[in-house]
Amino acid sequence: MTTTDMVASNIWRRLYVGNYTVGLSMSKRFSAEQVRSIEQKLKALPKTNVARSEMNKVEAIKMLSAAVRAAQKNGHTLDELAKQLGEWGFEISPATLKNYLLRARPSLKKVSVSTSPISEAMNDLGNASTAEVR
Template sequence: MARTLAHAEALAEKLRALPAIENKTRPISKAEEIKLLAGEIATLQQRNYSLQQIAQFLTGEGLGISTATLKNYLQRSKAAGKRPTKKRAITAPTGARRTTSQATTAPGPGERAAASALPPAHSDHQVALAAITRPDRERI
């Protein structure tokens, strides 16, 4: 019997319906454990425990960790929760009209000098700014 798209979709639905399996016996790294404990550690810090005291307590409980490593793992766990979305720059297509905000922006000194030193472009391609030749020399 040949498999069909309907069979594959039905199988996908059954796979999605399977319950999650908890594996509490899998080994985890110290960084993962600190990430799981970050909320409890923050609560201890609010109760005026220092990171050194917390690291000593964790070491006594079998999680051998230095204060510096604990601090590093906590910073990583905070950074992992705050991953910013990348913003893409919006660029106008070549030959597009300038908006009023672009038109009112004055060019910088290098742009003005480069624009006056370059001959006008004879193509529709964008031209990179050229180096400016010093007035007392023929070459750069």
């Protein structure tokens, strides 16, 4: 074995994913070819039919968010709901519950100022007024 082979064998390690083997460099930089190869191998992985049976608190609150919001609409406070969840074995502070509920909200699309209907109307008004003056 040459010195180059020894260095190469020390640099490369193998990651085994099922029946697939992916070579990973120990350096922090990867060639585009390496990344494409890994991408193809990841895409080739078969789907699994195993559903996740466990989730973290953020995921759990995301799943429960509609029910929590409905309880709030029925007059329950976050303090009351956090206490009740704790009694059911789901320990969470009111502040954390609030934070996780905010994360679970569907994101609102941001409207660009330059393309908003108001700015377009203002531009139209500005263009109309300059045309009338001339």
